[in-house]
Amino acid sequence: MLKIENLQAGYGEMVVLRNINISLSEGEIVSVVGSNGAGKSTLLKAISGIIRSSGTITFNHHSLTALQAHRIVERGVVHVPEGRKIFSEMTVFENLMMGGFLCQKDRTENLERVYALFPILAERRKQLGGTMSGGEQQMLAIGRGLMASPKLFLLDEPSLGLSPLFTDVVFKAIRAINKSGVTVLLVEQNVYQSLKISHRGYVIETGSIVLSGTGEELLNNPEVKKAFLGM
Amino acid sequence: MLFLQALVSGILSGGVYALAGIGMSLVFGVMNISNFAHGDLMMLGMYLAYFAFTLLHIDPYLALLLIIPVSFLFGFILEKVFIHRVIDHPHQNQILLTIGLGLIMSNTALLAFTSDPKILTTTYSSSAINTASGLSISVPLLLSFVITSVITAVLYLFLAKSSTGMALRATSQNREAAQLMGINVAKMSAIAFGIGTALAATAGALIAPTYYIHPLAGHSFLLKSFTICVLGGLGSVVGAGVGGIIIGVVESMAATYISTDWKDVVVFVLFLTVLLFRPQGLFGKKGGQ
Numbered sequence A: 001m002l003k004i005e006n007l008q009a010g011y012g013e014m015v016v017l018r019n020i021n022i023s024l025s026e027g028e029i030v031s032v033v034g035s036n037g038a039g040k041s042t043l044l045k046a047i048s049g050i051i052r053s054s055g056t057i058t059f060n061h062h063s064l065t066a067l068q069a070h071r072i073v074e075r076g077v078v079h080v081p082e083g084r085k086i087f088s089e090m091t092v093f094e095n096l097m098m099g100g101f102l103c104q105k106d107r108t109e110n111l112e113r114v115y116a117l118f119p120i121l122a123e124r125r126k127q128l129g130g131t132m133s134g135g136e137q138q139m140l141a142i143g144r145g146l147m148a149s150p151k152l153f154l155l156d157e158p159s160l161g162l163s164p165l166f167t168d169v170v171f172k173a174i175r176a177i178n179k180s181g182v183t184v185l186l187v188e189q190n191v192y193q194s195l196k197i198s199h200r201g202y203v204i205e206t207g208s209i210v211l212s213g214t215g216e217e218l219l220n221n222p223e224v225k226k227a228f229l230g231m
Numbered sequence B: 001m002l003f004l005q006a007l008v009s010g011i012l013s014g015g016v017y018a019l020a021g022i023g024m025s026l027v028f029g030v031m032n033i034s035n036f037a038h039g040d041l042m043m044l045g046m047y048l049a050y051f052a053f054t055l056l057h058i059d060p061y062l063a064l065l066l067i068i069p070v071s072f073l074f075g076f077i078l079e080k081v082f083i084h085r086v087i088d089h090p091h092q093n094q095i096l097l098t099i100g101l102g103l104i105m106s107n108t109a110l111l112a113f114t115s116d117p118k119i120l121t122t123t124y125s126s127s128a129i130n131t132a133s134g135l136s137i138s139v140p141l142l143l144s145f146v147i148t149s150v151i152t153a154v155l156y157l158f159l160a161k162s163s164t165g166m167a168l169r170a171t172s173q174n175r176e177a178a179q180l181m182g183i184n185v186a187k188m189s190a191i192a193f194g195i196g197t198a199l200a201a202t203a204g205a206l207i208a209p210t211y212y213i214h215p216l217a218g219h220s221f222l223l224k225s226f227t228i229c230v231l232g233g234l235g236s237v238v239g240a241g242v243g244g245i246i247i248g249v250v251e252s253m254a255a256t257y258i259s260t261d262w263k264d265v266v267v268f269v270l271f272l273t274v275l276l277f278r279p280q281g282l283f284g285k286k287g288g289q
């Protein structure tokens, strides 16, 4: 479904990602794990067109490389950014409506789906986004992304800064979203939890992929254990 | 009585300032650009009203039906051709570009229309309504205040309810997230600049019947618009509206109790004071980005 070949990306003169090759099949959850500054967010930004890149990114056999960000969303590739990036002066409901900016005809259906997944968003729909707690904002960010009817969902550190309870809620939601037919590319620091729910994973280090395998293989890999799981 | 008169005149003339300030604030909010050509766009609006009146014999307030779409289009094109190039650039580049564009506009006006001030005299230019309590309310000021209120209300509803309006607000709150929602932020910038230009030109047209129209007429309004934005908190449309009224009243009070010559000084002092003590604006929460 998604095929990334020989991807290079960076900021201005600085090259961050070098020669990245990644592929995803429909229905998978694939994790990309790596330490701070490895280039995980940069990878998602390159896929969603927030930053320019060279190499090829194809989604369902169409190239995304030259497309502007809003055209990429149109194709069903939806990116929930690191740090949530909620519209803080808009209500929860308005935030969700912005998520559905391009999918106005599926709004009611999507909204029901989001409220079913995160009932708190229905309760708080009149609250200003900026006044929600971190965990609530994360649910809002995921819900807002779902409003765009994603085929491929790019999630950047959805468990960042969340308590164990909220983390569980978020990981459960990711599984449920995947079960409903959405392919997920998950970037996480929470290596254990994310590899556990993933079909496959990649390890990224200073801008290059250094390891890949099924979720279980990576969890049992001695280097992964040592670097990320403290074992 | 004197106080009440100054207050009423101040509020009425503040409406137009509010309009100009809202235009600048919207552009700043969506594009994060301070538009130094804003006053010159206002000057173009004055000339548009003047020529609509003298050549086409259209009442300057009626001419707004023409001026608004024309100036929107002009602003939209300006953004598409010039301004978008500096959106991600350092502020000094943006300032230089907008100052440059403003200079081109004012000097073109100087060449085309000479520096002789023009006066647009309508039948009601100097008429006033005198109330029983002794207040004198200038008819053109009152008319322009009513028009301003209507435009502001329409703009408010547009931003609050319409899909494009919400996309504009989203872009101003978080440009990157807006892109991720599938909003074409480049288009939003052009629309914001178009609206900003239309508001500036409208403000210009509205004051045309009560001001001298000349190529540099916009410059004092540039400072006012900045002051209004700073008062209201940069990027806040409601704040800019209130800021405009405040400026109008302060100016009118200064003119009444000190002297007309001092009103610009008072506005400037207000500008610096707010910057010093409340840089996020009187109402602003985020104060720029």
Ligand SMILES: Nc1ncnc2c1ncn2[C@@H]1O[C@H](COP(=O)(O)OP(=O)(O)OP(=O)(O)O)[C@@H](O)[C@H]1O
Pocket: A011, A014, A016, A034, A035, A036, A037, A038, A039, A040, A041, A042, A043, A082, A189
């Ligand atoms: N907007 C930017 N401008 C310049 N450099 C940037 C920018 N964003 C990220 N970088 C740099 O690119 C490199 C990779 O950053 P990236 O955000 O992709 O890391 P990450 O793997 O997501 O890290 P983290 O786990 O901390 O979020 C870092 O060295 C970072 O400093």
Ligand SMILES: [Mg+2]
Pocket: A040, A041, A042, A082, A156, A157
């Ligand atoms: Mg990151």
